[in-house]
Amino acid sequence: MRRVMVLTGGGDCPGLNAVIRAVVKRAAQENDWEVLGSIKAFDGILNEPTELMILDEEKVAGIHYQGGTIIQTTNKGGPFAWPVKKKDGSWEYVDRSDEMIRKIQYLGIDAVISIGGDGSQRISQKLFEKGLNIIGVPKTIDNDLSATDSTFGFQTAIQVGTEAVDKLVTTAASHNRVFILEVMGRDAGWIALNAAVAGGAEICLIPEIPYDINIILSKINARFHRGKGFAIIVAAEGARPKEGTVVAHASNEVGYENVRLGGLGFKLEDDLKKAGCEHDVRVTVLGHLQRGGVPIAYDRVLATQFGVKAMEMVLNGEYGRMVSYSHPYITSVTLKDAIQKPNLVTLDTALIKTARGVGISFGEDLIALEE
Numbered sequence: 001m002r003r004v005m006v007l008t009g010g011g012d013c014p015g016l017n018a019v020i021r022a023v024v025k026r027a028a029q030e031n032d033w034e035v036l037g038s039i040k041a042f043d044g045i046l047n048e049p050t051e052l053m054i055l056d057e058e059k060v061a062g063i064h065y066q067g068g069t070i071i072q073t074t075n076k077g078g079p080f081a082w083p084v085k086k087k088d089g090s091w092e093y094v095d096r097s098d099e100m101i102r103k104i105q106y107l108g109i110d111a112v113i114s115i116g117g118d119g120s121q122r123i124s125q126k127l128f129e130k131g132l133n134i135i136g137v138p139k140t141i142d143n144d145l146s147a148t149d150s151t152f153g154f155q156t157a158i159q160v161g162t163e164a165v166d167k168l169v170t171t172a173a174s175h176n177r178v179f180i181l182e183v184m185g186r187d188a189g190w191i192a193l194n195a196a197v198a199g200g201a202e203i204c205l206i207p208e209i210p211y212d213i214n215i216i217l218s219k220i221n222a223r224f225h226r227g228k229g230f231a232i233i234v235a236a237e238g239a240r241p242k243e244g245t246v247v248a249h250a251s252n253e254v255g256y257e258n259v260r261l262g263g264l265g266f267k268l269e270d271d272l273k274k275a276g277c278e279h280d281v282r283v284t285v286l287g288h289l290q291r292g293g294v295p296i297a298y299d300r301v302l303a304t305q306f307g308v309k310a311m312e313m314v315l316n317g318e319y320g321r322m323v324s325y326s327h328p329y330i331t332s333v334t335l336k337d338a339i340q341k342p343n344l345v346t347l348d349t350a351l352i353k354t355a356r357g358v359g360i361s362f363g364e365d366l367i368a369l370e371e
């Protein structure tokens with residue numbers, strides 16, 4: 001009996017369980033493969049005692065429509081930066097990758113399928129370079145991996161954002177207010193851009209286009225007539241003003257390396273008031289609502305395709321590669337190419353042109369951009 005280990009790393013994402021289920025069901029057709037799940041990414045292997053779960057068809061039955069991940073996940077630490085508490089109470093980070101690979105081999109695990117985003121696949125590449133048979137599956141609601149046309153979870157995040165805009169429109173119109181909806185996305189504005197177009201927002205702020213608060217205020221004022229009217233602003237958490245920086249702070253969580261984004265909506269409210277906005281302004285922050293919950297059908301289908309492809313890559317020995325969606329095909333790319341550059345919104349993106357075509361403002365000076 002051969003063994004493949006599956007793990008989910010980074011933030012949770014709608015569709016993770018559908019990938020796990022697809023891997024198990026595809027492996028079950030081979031009769032000589034056993035699937036193990038490592039609890040909380042590589043922590044399951046690194047912990048003592050080891051935390052692994054046997055994943056069979058009974059275990060994964062019906063999980064494709066469930067949010068989260070039955071094998072849990074983590075975005076802290078990892079095999080190359082394992083947190084160890086010193087006697088003085090401080091923390092240091094040690095490289096346990098060689099030890100982990102030896103343990104994987106001792107357990108008779110022939111291959112590893114790592115489901116995760118950019119950070120997780122960077123770890124996958126480093127482990128592959130050390131000789132581990134590993135395959136990546138792209139996962140992120142931010143859609144910021146350039147080596148695949150789309151990632152599962154992204155469309156669900158857009159759906160949540162769009163439904164939020166729809167709901168805010170009714171209350172904004174009822175009270176003649178400005179509503180700011182802060183959405184996730186980190187350095188990429190894809191979620192905000194799609195939700196703004198789908199929901200019919202007046203203003204969309206994304207990390208790739210620094211905004212001018214006065215231009216935003218002018219757009220808002222144009223929406224109101226004799227005190228009547230309303231406006232919806234969809235703002236990506238990583239958006240920033242011209243001559244300014246993102247709203248973020250360092251995390252005090254052990255093993256968490258990224259800065260924590262969030263708070264732009266309230267900063268924007270304050271800046272609008274300082275700029276002379278006379279209208280009522282309210283802020284709604286979606287946050288982790290976009291990562292949790294049931295995946296929509298599109299993401300279940302894409303996740304299932306990714307899971308089947310990943311297991312077939314194991315069967316064919318195609319290690320050091322990541323599953324990729326290149327419309328209309330499910331294919332693969334090298335892990336090295338997958339992490340080479342992020343997928344960010346560019347000014348010539350078709351959806352940017354569409355947004356401008358329906359009058360959405362990005363808070364920028366178009367004349368300055370053309371120059």
